[in-house]
Amino acid sequence: MTSLEERVADDPGPVVADGEAPGRLSRGLAFARRHRVILAVLAPAIALRLITMLGYRGAMWFPDSYDYVSGALTLTPNLIRPSGYSLFLWLLSPFHSLTLVVLVQHAMGVTVGVLVYALLRHRFGLPGWAASVAAVPALFDAFGVQLEHLIMSDTLFTFLLTLAVTLALWDKAPSTRRLAVVCLLVGLATVTRSVGLPILVLTLAWLAVRRAGRRAIAAGLVAGLLPVVLYAGWFSSRTHRFALTYSTGIFLYSRTMSFADCRKIKPPVDELPLCISTPPAKRERSQFYIWGRISPFHRLGERKFTPDVEGRAGDFAQRAILAQPGDYAETVTSDLLRTFRWHHPPFPDPDTYDYYLFQAHPPQPSATAAARMRAYAPGHLNTHVVRPYASIMQVYQRYFFVRGAMFGVILLAGLVALLRRRWAALLPWAVAVAAIVVPPTTAEFDYRYVIPALPVACVAAALAFRRDPALTAE
Template sequence: MPRSPEEGAGPGRLRRVGRGVVTRLGRAAVRHAGLLTLVGLGVALRVLATLAYVPAFSFADSFSYLEVARTGDAEVHRTWGYSGFLALVDGFLGFRYLVVVQHVLGVVAAVLVYALLQHRGVRRWVSCLAVAPLLLDGYVVMLEHYVMADSLYVLLLAIAVVLVLWHERPPWWAAGAAGAVLALGLLTRTVGLAVIGVVGLYLLVRLVRRTVGWTAVAATAVGMAAVVLPYVVWFHGHTGVYALSDYTGHFLYGRVAPFADCEKVDVPAGLRGLCPDGPEEERPNPDFFVWHPDSPANSGRYTDEDLREFSELVLRGQAMEYLGGTAGRTADYFLPGRTAGAHDSCAAYWWFPASHTHEAAGPLDCPAQLSRQGFELEPVEPVLRSAPADVLARYQDWVHTPDFLLGGLVVVGLSGLVPHRRRPRWRDNLDAVFCVVAGVALVAVPSATAVYDHRYGLPLLVVLPVAAALASRSWSRDRGAEAPAAAEQPPPVRPAVGSLT
């Protein structure tokens, strides 16, 4: 007798559905075996780090992040985004799990970038190469282990890039979400303002070419405003200033003091005390002039407005020295042979400390320090386990992204601008150029306002591989083979390009 509809919808049907899901997952695992392998290795590295270094690493900024997370007050030195993240983690987990969350964020960022490239039709092996640095670079894993905003910003940047580049014509909701995420990135690290400017220029170009509508542009602006404006009002309630932070003069002073020559600049008598002493080559780096108690900026005699006025006088009077120094520092992120200079941040902060920590730090004598304070500033007991720590220290020596490779990615990302008899897809090249410009802006801003620091180059591992991967599509004779544009000949068994399941 034939089965009734009720019988067909019983346990047998559920088993068939379950087998179908397992089959599809198995096929997806085979197709994306490269990504799964990289993720597995990346997770293993991060597990090793959580075993080797308990509970986390701390930097000079870490205390203020934790203090603001505890009090909920505005911080004049920096924006509140990462402190808000710390408060959120504190509400659900303990300090011991902070680095676990941050390591998860790093892996998620890599998977999002891979999904974007697959959706855009990039070959799987190229997509795997593009996300390998985010998953395997020793410096990336190290920075994820710090009580610092970098890992959160990398995830927000990856989300923003995916939202901006995913759609051929972005719908209003995606554009609005992109604007909100970009604004969250700005509140996490103020360098995010540079990316917002580049996104605005990118949307303007697409608007002129009529590949994006006014609705998407307006939605992006509304998404940003919905996040930034309440923050500015809140910051004013705490400080009396409508701004994101109120330390601009100090940061500018720190940037100009190492080269300021008051013999070349007409400095008012009331600001002459800000003129640094000694020859330029013997002066400390910008961090000293911003933070150290012996810096003229922290003598109590000058306001932030005074520091800004002095800095602007130096910038106008020694513009070529400033611009040349900024260009040189920016180029250092992409050129081989970079060695730490007297005015740079100490490189050893971002090295995994081995059991022989001070020997690893060498003459720089600035090894990474394990945290001794957690949430609510309660004391925590730091632990360094020698065996896994030594493995990670040796791993980082060999597995990291060299500067010249970043420079190569810039060249590849811009290659679509070179005229060719077989014209490549215009949008791929525009998007590649957008990612390159965003990457350069991400390191040009700290080069213009602070020191050269290896950690400032971490976001480059999000945007530059995407730029090179998109530009490389135009090189292939069968570039449409894996592209969504090939939908006119859909494969009979494969799912839509970009699906991870």
């Protein structure tokens, strides 16, 4: 056999010890064989996102998008919704590219599917095909892919929640440091979307239920509240009020407008302007009573999102719920059941629903909005539709999405896992339920609010089919 010295003499190029390159190759091939199913699934999932980027050059827009971009430029907290997503945009602002923003969001969407697969393989030992099936809904839901292409907070929120659940369940006995990171991620999700706050409470309750210990619970509490407190401090520095927004009470007020009867509520004099006399059967959808031209808030002055208005609206809403608990429960239940419909009828109204579609002529920023955002991406604000790629996504969205009834089956499977004492399903199932229940309870149902619940719901559902006695002991 030729010695290593002889090889050096014959070939002055780089020297690789015997077996090193073949070892790497064999390990790579072994990895590919072991994960061949998910690799086969990821290829078309990535292709879908590339087609989306080719078909809709730049980014797609929603009415909230303009506030998010403006917040990234001015570093000013928003009065209506938490500005965590604006801070994310600010981190990417040096590149002055909305294309980069949606590329990162599409990468997050793919990563969410990988996290679902990796958790089910690593922690729970599911076969590759089963773990890959659980990742399919998050990877191929057309509305999820479209949300990734919108300048909106939902993809970042979904990524943070899925990563938090993955780290929480990655080991049977996670360290205190790991649990602190989990709660920190949920805290970051809270300042991205306010629905994260009840999920943070659920996460801390989960630590108590699984008897993580006082030290772990204390670490989780501190880490989870850290982003929330820092954000509230930032908000206070600009508004002189320690809070996340000025909108909580206002949105809850809009929730009660489908049934609120001032004859039953008997509000104080300063809240009487918030009363309406329209019969409940003839009232508009909830959000109309915030944004509509004849919103009762116009009676309280020109500025809507102020501590005074929010306080009065919140107090009115609480009185309405206490005076009419049955009507409130019926309203919430009716909205929640929309989550499980087979079809996607336009809701809350056709104009809003259209923002969630791959359209032939997607909405573009107005001249005023474009002027305000020009510094973020000079010359690249409009969405440029390019065929045939855009047409492919338009057709794809008609047929390939997780229908409400399918999502209901996924949630039901997660509940079955709990009934079978698969206690590892508790956290992902509870997070999924909170993500879909909180919005219609506090504001209004919207299809995009279901997307963050989908990956973690699939994790819980997969555990219903795992026969492992060890899971019942957790």
